[in-house]
Amino acid sequence: MSEKEPARRPGGRSARVAAQVHQAVTELIGERGYGNFTVGDVAARAGVADSSVYRRWGNLETLLGEVALTRLNARSPMPDTGTLAGDLRTYAAQVAREITGPDGPAVLHLAVALAGTGEQGDRAREGVRAERTRQLQSVLDRARERGEEAPDAFEVLDHVLAPMYIRVLFGMDGLTPEYINGLVNRLLSFRPNGTAP
Missing domain, CATH: 1.10.357.10 (Tetracycline Repressor, domain 2)
Known part of the structure; x- marks a missing residue:
């Protein structure tokens, strides 16, 4: 690693964003049910930009699948x-x-x-x-x-x-x-x- 490359911290901003987004999805599922919210709703609830959600997960279905896997496989x-x-x-x-x-x-x-x-x-x-x-x-x-x-x-x-x-x-x-x-x-x-x- 060169001196100009900052060291990545485990559990840094990326992990925090993922946790916020997962929690937002879980809350929205509980409040509205499946199919009744958008990526924009998730992003707003999580306090992140829509583009951050799309960049990391690509679409809502992929995000929902990850949330289900992560939460049910505690x-x-x-x-x-x-x-x-x-x-x-x-x-x-x-x-x-x-x-x-x-x-x-x-x-x-x-x-x-x-x-x-x-x-x-x-x-x-x-x-x-x-x-x-x-x-x-x-x-x-x-x-x-x-x-x-x-x-x-x-x-x-x-x-x-x-x-x-x-x-x-x-x-x-x-x-x-x-x-x-x-x-x-x-x-x-x-x-x-x-x-x-």
């Missing part, structure tokens, strides 16, 4: 409680906190809306699924290494995460610890030769 620490049941309960509780937090319902609705919008929506959907599967696989692989019988990642998605997502999407209450633990217990009790702890 990387909480993967639990290691020593048992599969404990790990799944802890992981499900973390996901519940993410999707019921201030922005959770809006981001879930965004992901559903994007699913029918073509290539960008497909990428967002596949990205969310792939990241959740990767997270779960690390928990399930560790359980098998301990000698525990474990379901596959899609069974956990179907029987634990999907019911939680449905409750949030339809505005239903009830992501209580008892409800979440019950989902995990039922999943594990359906395993051949398995019992719910």
Whole structure:
């Protein structure tokens, strides 16, 4: 690097702008719903120029896809409680906190809306699924290494995460610890030769 080139600071202005724009999108989705705002609305809410949004993301669909991927794939620490049941309960509780937090319902609705919008929506959907599967696989692989019988990642998605997502999407209450633990217990009790702890 020459002396004339300024050093780039990690997390500098570019990261701040991205965070402001992502937050603006999340707020607008929550207030107006999918398809009811423009790049100009996002830029105004974020306090940046329209040109900054277009330069970085190209169009609104690309930006929306990135927001859905980033917000739904929050990387909480993967639990290691020593048992599969404990790990799944802890992981499900973390996901519940993410999707019921201030922005959770809006981001879930965004992901559903994007699913029918073509290539960008497909990428967002596949990205969310792939990241959740990767997270779960690390928990399930560790359980098998301990000698525990474990379901596959899609069974956990179907029987634990999907019911939680449905409750949030339809505005239903009830992501209580008892409800979440019950989902995990039922999943594990359906395993051949398995019992719910």
